[in-house]
Amino acid sequence: MIVVVDYGIGNLGSAHKALKSIGASAELVDSPRDLSGVTGVVLPGVGSFGACKSALKASGLESMVLDAIGGGVPMLGICVGMQMLYEGSEESPDVPGLGLVRGRVRRLTGAPKIPHMSWSQIEYINRGSESALFKDIPEFAWFYFVHSYAPEVTDDSIAECGYGNGFSAAVSNGKIFGTQFHPEKSSNQGLALLSNFVAFCNREAAS
Amino acid sequence: MPNVRVIPCLDVDQGRVVKGINFLSLRDAGDPVELAEYYDRSGADELVFLDITASSDDRAIMAEVVAATAQKVFIPFTVGGGIRSNDDARLMLRAGADKVSINSAAIANPGLISDLAHEFGSQCVVVAIDAKSTNDGGYEVFSHGGRNASGIDVFEWSRRAESLGAGEILLTSMDRDGTKDGFDIALTRGVVDLVSIPVIASGGVGTIAHFIEGAINGHADALLAASVFHFGEITVKAVKDELLRSGVSVRPYGS
Numbered sequence: 001m002i003v004v005v006d007y008g009i010g011n012l013g014s015a016h017k018a019l020k021s022i023g024a025s026a027e028l029v030d031s032p033r034d035l036s037g038v039t040g041v042v043l044p045g046v047g048s049f050g051a052c053k054s055a056l057k058a059s060g061l062e063s064m065v066l067d068a069i070g071g072g073v074p075m076l077g078i079c080v081g082m083q084m085l086y087e088g089s090e091e092s093p094d095v096p097g098l099g100l101v102r103g104r105v106r107r108l109t110g111a112p113k114i115p116h117m118s119w120s121q122i123e124y125i126n127r128g129s130e131s132a133l134f135k136d137i138p139e140f141a142w143f144y145f146v147h148s149y150a151p152e153v154t155d156d157s158i159a160e161c162g163y164g165n166g167f168s169a170a171v172s173n174g175k176i177f178g179t180q181f182h183p184e185k186s187s188n189q190g191l192a193l194l195s196n197f198v199a200f201c202n203r204e205a206a207s
Numbered sequence: 208m209p210n211v212r213v214i215p216c217l218d219v220d221q222g223r224v225v226k227g228i229n230f231l232s233l234r235d236a237g238d239p240v241e242l243a244e245y246y247d248r249s250g251a252d253e254l255v256f257l258d259i260t261a262s263s264d265d266r267a268i269m270a271e272v273v274a275a276t277a278q279k280v281f282i283p284f285t286v287g288g289g290i291r292s293n294d295d296a297r298l299m300l301r302a303g304a305d306k307v308s309i310n311s312a313a314i315a316n317p318g319l320i321s322d323l324a325h326e327f328g329s330q331c332v333v334v335a336i337d338a339k340s341t342n343d344g345g346y347e348v349f350s351h352g353g354r355n356a357s358g359i360d361v362f363e364w365s366r367r368a369e370s371l372g373a374g375e376i377l378l379t380s381m382d383r384d385g386t387k388d389g390f391d392i393a394l395t396r397g398v399v400d401l402v403s404i405p406v407i408a409s410g411g412v413g414t415i416a417h418f419i420e421g422a423i424n425g426h427a428d429a430l431l432a433a434s435v436f437h438f439g440e441i442t443v444k445a446v447k448d449e450l451l452r453s454g455v456s457v458r459p460y461g462s
Contacts, residue, residue, distance in 0.1 A: 009327075013303060017277050047328030113428065115330055115374060117405050118210045119252055119458040142458045144252075144283060146330045146374075163209070185283045185305065187247055189462075 002026040002040040002201060003033070003068075005081075007059040009052055012044045015078060015194075018184035022191050024198045032064040040201035041068045044184075045080025049105065049149065050092030052080045062098075069100065074175040074201045076133075079147060082171065082178030091149045101173045103154040108147075111164030115148045120161050122169040122181070128158035132200040133170065133177050133193060141189045143169070143181035150180050175204065210456045211422045212252035212429035213446055214407060215436045217242055219288075220259050222268040239272050243280040246436075249443045250460040251282065255308070255377070255431060258288030259352075266295065270302045277303025285333055287377070292319070293326050300327060308333040308377055311350040314357050314364075317371055324372025333407075334368040335377040336361060338394055346394055353381050361394070362401055369402045376402065377431070380410035387413025387435075395425035407431050418446045422455045 004016040006028045019026035019042070026042075043065060045052040056062045069075055077085045086097045089105035097105070108114050121140045128134060150167035153160055159170035161180065171178045177197065183190035217224050223237040243254055256276075258269040266289055273286055286299045287308030296307045307327075313319050313334055323332045337353050338346040338361040346361035365376055378398050380391035388411050395408045408427035412418060412435055421427045435441045444460040451457060 013301070014277060014281075014305070017303065018281050021279065021281070046330060051328075113209050113403060113405055115404070116209065117330065117375065118212055118428070120210060142462050146283070148329075182283075185281060187282050191281060 001037045002042060002198060003029045003038050004042045004044065005056070005061050005065060006030040007052070007055045007061050009045065009047055009055050012046070014182075015042050015044045015184040018191060018194055019198065022195050022198065024194075029061070030059065032060045035064070035068055035071060035073065038068060038073055039205040040197065041065055041073055041075040042197075043075065043077045043081035043084065045078065045082075045084060047080065048091055049080060049083055049089040049097075050095045053084055053092070053095050053097065056084065066098070069176065072175065072204070074197070074204055075177065076197050077176075077178035078184070079180060079182055082180055083149065083151060085171065085176060085178050086151050089149055100176050101154070101156045101171050101178070103152050103156070103168070105149050105151050106167075107149050108163070108167065109165045115146055116163050117146045119144050119186075120163050120181075122159040122161050125153070125157055125160050126155060127172070128170070131158045131170075131172055133158070133172065133196050135196045135199075137189055137192055137196070143179070143183065143186040143190060145181045147180060209405070209428060210458060211427070211450060212407075213250075213418070213443055213450075213457065214253045214255055214429055214431045215246045215251050215443070216255040216257060216409070216431050216433040218257050218259050218433065219269065219272060221265055222272050225259070240275045240279055243276045243284070246443065247280050247282050250447060250458075251443050252458060253282055253429070254280070254284040256284060256286045258286065260289065266298070270298050273299055273302040273304050287333070287335055293322055296323055296327060300331060306331040306333050306375070308335045310335040310337065313368070314348060314350045314359065317367065320368055320371035320373055324374070329372050329374035332373050333375045333377050334373040335379065336364060336368070337379050337381050338391075339381040340391075340394075346397075349381060362397060365398045365402050369404050373404060375405045375407065377407045377409060383411025384409075386411050389413065389417035390421040390425050390427070392420060392425045395421060395427050399426040399428070405429060415441055415446055415449045419449060419453045419455065422450060423453065
């Protein structure tokens, strides 16, 4: 069972619908639940970093997410859900992130337009081409982005997007993954990525 | 230049797609969900649903359409028509829309733009502007489906919408809409070059060359069309192939 964390901001149901469409067992949870049978956590997010982080905490779901990670449950953060994995963001400097991956989220620089609202290609960096998340997804695949801030490229980045001066398009640290793009809105390649995450969760649960 | 998006627009009345769609081998060509799936397979980058249902009592039908679409279509889609409040927007977003588009309600109450941006984030607030040329060479904003002149200048309104928190502008030329004479390039370029948020050009497409003009001469971030796609005169693939040949960056068909 994959739980999609619904802390009441915007349209967070799309990831859940996409997971269902690929045949995954997935549940949208809007209040903390016990973690028995939970094989993976998906943390979506839209809007501002500070608003998402506050809503996540207020909903009581932040501690559920941290407990899951502490228990070795794989996790995928999407868009602001990815950004919250970092130490913090320029968008909301007073609000600390979850600190699960190193680095910070910064406003896009050198970009022809902000927000970056388009399909863009990603390039694998560091261990990206071997990542379970990108299995059978070709290099330079296209994904849908909509954001004004993005994480800086660090050693944990597994893909970079060259929009403007470039930013980290995907990250992984152990069983924690994040994508700045929206796999749930990226048609076939996005669904393939979500299938890869589900397969990873199933393997981890079985091991 | 960011990668240009190609966006089919579907007019929906009482839960059914209207404006004769008769070319596709669909079981039910009036079913918005089937059409949305078709356009996803065809390489569309996004979709826009325009709810033209007259009565606001029927808004719940649109929410059902959105919910059914969101189960099966995994590209971004915008819903416009009849959204007058945060409650209306929330209904569509919770049903699965990625963005809402507002037009007349924003003209009557510009604060709605900031209210929506504040609650849902700018990325899901599209301000639709219906523009008509004036005798002195300018452009005036019209409301209520193009029936009412507002007296507001299109360029001023574009800038104001951006400053209030709009994430995108959907700019329709009323002069060109339905003519197949091509986008109004002066209008499109004027707005695109004025604001820093993305602008979707709309109204007037008749040929593939018009899409190229919209991107290259109009500087549009996205190109919207309805009837040329629905009648099968032009496919999304043909548009994208030609944009790429013309040096415009787009997500290629089939990728």
